[in-house]
Amino acid sequence: ALEAAASKVANISTVFPPMKALLARISMLRAFNRRAKFALPLFSLRPSQEDSAVLGGLAGFGASVERLGKTRETISLRQWVQAPCIGERVRTCKKLFFTSVKRALFNGITEATTTATSLSQDEYELPRDIRTVRVNRLKARKGMSATDKNIRRKKSVFGQLQNELSGWSGAALRRGFIAKGHGGQKRAFKVKLIGEGVNDYSGPYREIFTDAIREINEWTTSSESTLGILDPSPNAVVGVGENRDLKVFASCESAWDTFEVDVSDPFISEEERTIWDHFSSHLVPRNEEIRDLEDSLSFLGKLVSTAVRHGIPVDLDLPLGTVWRRLCEEKISTFEILEEVDLIAHRQSKGSPTDMGQDPSVLKFLATQQHLFNAFADGVSSVLPVELFSMFTGVELRDYFCGNQEIDVELLRTVVEYEGYKEDDKVIQFFWEVIREMSTADKKLFLQFVWARSRLPLKESDFDAPFKIQKDTKTSCNAALPSASTCFFSLSLPEYESMEMLKEKLLFAIKNVKTMETDFSTNDVEIEEGWRGL
Secondary structure, three states: OHHHHHHHHHOOOOOOOOHHHHHHHHHHHHHHHHHHHHHHHHOOOOOOOOOEHHHOOOEOOOOOOOHHHOOOOOHHHHHOOOOOOHHHHHHHOHHHOOHHHHHHHHHHHHHHOOEOOOOOOOOOOOOOOOOEEEEOHHHHHHHOOOOOHHHHHHHOHHHHHHHHOOOOOHHHHOEOEEOOOOOOOEEOOEEEEOOOOOOOOOHHHHHHHHHHHHHHHOEOOOOOEOOOOEEEOHHHHHOOOOOOOOEEEOOOHHHHOOOOOOOOOOOOOHHHHHHHHHHHHHOOOOOHHHHHHHHHHHHHHHHHHHHHHOOOOOOOOOOHHHHHHHHOOOOOOHHHHHHHHOHHHHHHOOOOHHHHOOOHHHHHHHHHHHHHHHHHHHHHHOOOOHHHHHHOOHHHHHHHHHOEOOOOHHHHHOOEEEEOOOOOOHHHHHHHHHHHHOOHHHHHHHHHHHHOOOOEOOOHHHOOOOEEEEEOOOOOOOOOOOEEEOOOOEEEEOOOOOHHHHHHHHHHHHHHOOOOOOOOOOOHHHHHHHHOOO
């Protein structure tokens, strides 16, 4: 691999600047970013006069139709006057700013927009403002086996959360209360897992986000979405392309049948076609099925934004072209979007981005995806300051929402603490070797088992607490299963005699333990309610 890379580099005809010149440029960038860190909060990245109709813009006086990619068409921007401003220049030069500087700005404004929460008289009790959300995961597990998609969506953890939080405003979800003894976890509400006898010291709070996103990502045997919210991309269905894990917004083909696209009419002027393209995402038909899907996607936007506010990366593989770059208001062509999500349609085209953009099936796909994206973006905007997204690139914003796509074992080792074990103990060496050999899916299950989340932060400083591996001395070594406390990111590990035994027990635990460790004995009424679904 190194030889292949070296041969590629050797064939590059570009002459690089001298080392001193490169160091000088790097030093200038560092000095620029040191000053930008203090100056950026003083600028308005979206001033009110931008896009104003007074100056010939697209909006009355304030937010543009283009904000958050409300339309898929960006060529029309050239048809109207864009008032010059500092905010526009800052966004144009956003690649000059370090990601750490942009994140510091975003985190600072996120903290400033956090809803205040009055304190309780007892510092160990949650305030009244932190309301309780009841979730029955046992009923959800039973409901997910139903054949009717609507029943699956209603009884799922995602559906229960949507029902519980349906009347909540964005301000309620913008709370970031940190309770004493909860491991520094920010929260907007308290979770009650019915029938499981678990206290929410932060583990159940993280768990429901992970469970809800996992349900959305699940497919049926016929490559259809289990909940009908996100579908596998065309590349994933046929198994081609590099981005086979990506999901697109559910198509609901029967609901879009009346949406026809015809841009070949010779009597349509170029100006009329531009206007149609500009507002095409708003012309899709709306029936009950579409409205339910819009509500679900809007709630999904709220859910993932709440998770991001509280430092919980979500396992949500959405395309850069139709989601993340749209949120950042980056320009992207139809050619690039199809290459990412539908390689076959991309190859079957004539190869010209212009010709591809006139294909009715392509126009229909893009318009419906954009229409559903608008619902998702509306949900995001109620929880996070979306005006700042334009400072990020699509990749930076995706990483901010989703964390590390790969489970970095070495990163996890940098934050580990041992209790009863030492780094060079055999069982510890066995443990790390087993984790390295796991598939990505099993690593996610392990992470959810010990921390109630399926993705790691990007760097060591983003961890709220260390990962603790404790020696289990209460049970027989080879007979016991590992146990975990998700609230405190800890694993209780028996001293197994061999790596094979450790691997067998650990894999069995992470794949079969579906409820959290009981903190207290529940009463008969709650047990009956929790297990009634089974």
